[in-house]
Amino acid sequence: MKHLTTKSEAEGLLLPHVETVQRCLREGWEEWLRLRDRELERGNMYSPRARANIVYDLVAERARAAFDGVEGVAVLRKHGFLVLLFGGRIAMRFKKLRPDLKSTGIRTNQQRLFAEQEEMPGIPATATFLIAGYVLDPTQAQIDRLVVTCSDGLGICWVLDLDFARGRREVVSIGSAIEAPAPPEVRSARKKARAQKEGR
Amino acid sequence: MSERRFNPRMLTLRREALGMTQTELAERWGVTQAFVSRVEADLLALPADKLDPLAEQLGVPAAFFLETAEIHGYGSPCFYHRKRKSIPVPKLRSIQARVNILRIQTAKLLAGIEIGSPQRFAPMDIEEHGSPEKVARLVRASWGLPMGPVQNLVGAIESNGGIVVMTDFGTTQLDAVSQWTAGLPPLLFANSTQPGDRLRWTLAHELGHLFMHAVPSGNQETEADQFASEFLMPAREIALELDPVTLPRLVELKARWRVSMAALIVRARDLKVITPTKCTSWFKRISQLGYRRIEPHRIAPEAPTVLRDVLNIHQTEHGYTTEELARLTLTLEPEFVEQFLPEARGGLRVVRPS
Numbered sequence: 127m128k129h130l131t132t133k134s135e136a137e138g139l140l141l142p143h144v145e146t147v148q149r150c151l152r153e154g155w156e157e158w159l160r161l162r163d164r165e166l167e168r169g170n171m172y173s174p175r176a177r178a179n180i181v182y183d184l185v186a187e188r189a190r191a192a193f194d195g196v197e198g199v200a201v202l203r204k205h206g207f208l209v210l211l212f213g214g215r216i217a218m219r220f221k222k223l224r225p226d227l228k229s230t231g232i233r234t235n236q237q238r239l240f241a242e243q244e245e246m247p248g249i250p251a252t253a254t255f256l257i258a259g260y261v262l263d264p265t266q267a268q269i270d271r272l273v274v275t276c277s278d279g280l281g282i283c284w285v286l287d288l289d290f291a292r293g294r295r296e297v298v299s300i301g302s303a304i305e306a307p308a309p310p311e312v313r314s315a316r317k318k319a320r321a322q323k324e325g326r
Numbered sequence: 327m328s329e330r331r332f333n334p335r336m337l338t339l340r341r342e343a344l345g346m347t348q349t350e351l352a353e354r355w356g357v358t359q360a361f362v363s364r365v366e367a368d369l370l371a372l373p374a375d376k377l378d379p380l381a382e383q384l385g386v387p388a389a390f391f392l393e394t395a396e397i398h399g400y401g402s403p404c405f406y407h408r409k410r411k412s413i414p415v416p417k418l419r420s421i422q423a424r425v426n427i428l429r430i431q432t433a434k435l436l437a438g439i440e441i442g443s444p445q446r447f448a449p450m451d452i453e454e455h456g457s458p459e460k461v462a463r464l465v466r467a468s469w470g471l472p473m474g475p476v477q478n479l480v481g482a483i484e485s486n487g488g489i490v491v492m493t494d495f496g497t498t499q500l501d502a503v504s505q506w507t508a509g510l511p512p513l514l515f516a517n518s519t520q521p522g523d524r525l526r527w528t529l530a531h532e533l534g535h536l537f538m539h540a541v542p543s544g545n546q547e548t549e550a551d552q553f554a555s556e557f558l559m560p561a562r563e564i565a566l567e568l569d570p571v572t573l574p575r576l577v578e579l580k581a582r583w584r585v586s587m588a589a590l591i592v593r594a595r596d597l598k599v600i601t602p603t604k605c606t607s608w609f610k611r612i613s614q615l616g617y618r619r620i621e622p623h624r625i626a627p628e629a630p631t632v633l634r635d636v637l638n639i640h641q642t643e644h645g646y647t648t649e650e651l652a653r654l655t656l657t658l659e660p661e662f663v664e665q666f667l668p669e670a671r672g673g674l675r676v677v678r679p680s
Binding site for chain 1: 438439440441442443474477481484485567573574575576577578581582615622623631632635636639643644
């Protein structure tokens with residue numbers, strides 16, 4: 127089995143990129159909220175699975191754009207998902223995580239290989255596979271935690287908190303503020319009376 | 327200024343609005359409590375030299391005490407409020423006085439103004455129509471509201487002849503007071519400190535009173551809630567969306583229908599989507615999560631426009647200064663700005679040299 131990057135090694139490697147990773151996750155999620163609000167106004171609601179897919183696409187697209195051309199980072203599309211390769215030693219993908227930091231959804235063979243640090247064609251064999259994930263609060267409408275996790279075949283080995291959200295959670299607004307369709311016209315009665323008096 | 331024209335009821339009104347006892351006023355005014363009591367009871371004419379000190383102590387222009395408008399109280403057919411049980415009586419009395427003053431001020435601001443909205447408030451008899459829910463459906467229809475959520479309730483009220491006045495009651499124990507008096511549009515005074523979803527429920531509840539309770543009834547609070555529930559969440563449309571009730575779904579429905587998660591849970595129970603036992607366990611769960619105190623995912627409050635536009639016309643077309651508008655509304659400038667031009671309040675800052 128390959129040597130896994132330790133938490134402190136990962137912190138060093140990821141330090142220049144942590145803010146960008148956070149931003150991609152946060153902006154992808156915020157874009158989803160805007161999309162959701164527009165759809166809710168039309169009476170459309172999405173399943174958790176559809177939501178996770180949309181958020182993934184929104185985050186991955188932002189990551190592709192953000193890391194394109196960044197020195198020391200390669201952006202790969204392998205096995206149906208986007209992989210960020212940091213210094214050839216860390217291969218990171220994005221995922222929604224449960225509160226216990228395990229992946230959600232149906233476990234595909236690709237996911238199993240990634241989670242168990244097995245060799246995956248197109249990704250350097252020495253790279254440690256990490257997940258940059260978001261954990262939602264119980265209402266599933268707000269991010270509770272942003273983390274990077276490293277797992278092997280037995281479970282999660284270490285967790286790195288990308289913790290901009292935790293500790294300063296706030297009550298966020300949902301739904302756009304909706305303007306009155308046609309506010310009543312308010313006018314001066316004096317002006318009208320004066321105009322009538324002057325024969326206008 | 328003539329002593330004859332002094333209106334002792336305005337003295338009581340202002341004193342109560344400030345939450346002041348007769349004894350406290352007497353101390354400030356330099357008279358005895360018995361003197362205050364007799365003046366308020368109209369048993370003693372106010373000596374001319376006492377008027378200005380009184381106005382100064384109570385923070386109003388002397389003209390305030392010459393006002394002759396009617397004063398309405400709780401229980402009268404034109405005065406309704408939505409409160410929580412624990413509000414103390416003195417606080418309730420203070421808010422009643424403040425709302426009467428606000429109504430008098432609003433009436434003065436509306437003089438010389440025309441509002442283009444049709445008047446579509448008309449009392450409806452519950453017995454004639456069958457139930458508060460049926461009245462709610464009739465009001466929605468008469469207002470031409472489309473199916474689905476009421477997107478902007480404040481806008482709907484003002485587009486159909488009502489006026490919403492936001493004010494800070496100084497307590498979270500009272501949400502709104504409504505008044506419908508002769509010569510004025512229906513007025514809904516809402517506590518500006520409540521979250522957007524609660525504000526909508528409160529206003530819908532007050533609408534229920536205005537439409538259904540021309541004569542007060544013993545069951546009026548329940549009926550107003552039934553009206554609000556159907557008005558904001560029509561049974562035929564929301565029942566399917568409520569099934570199944572899950573926490574994420576409650577949040578999405580909150581965003582769509584712009585009502586609280588708690589209101590949605592109760593609605594699910596009332597429409598038999600969930601059992602009363604399940605409803606109780608839902609409340610336990612959201613309580614454990616801390617959502618009973620502060621619900622997550624705030625709904626942006628809706629802002630009324632009529633009074634704002636009225637003030638704008640007075641300032642731009644009628645040429646009133648803020649000081650003149652304060653005088654018109656029988657108040658002093660800082661209090662006028664606080665209530666009617668809160669956005670102007672932030673513009674006045676002391677700039678210190680660095």
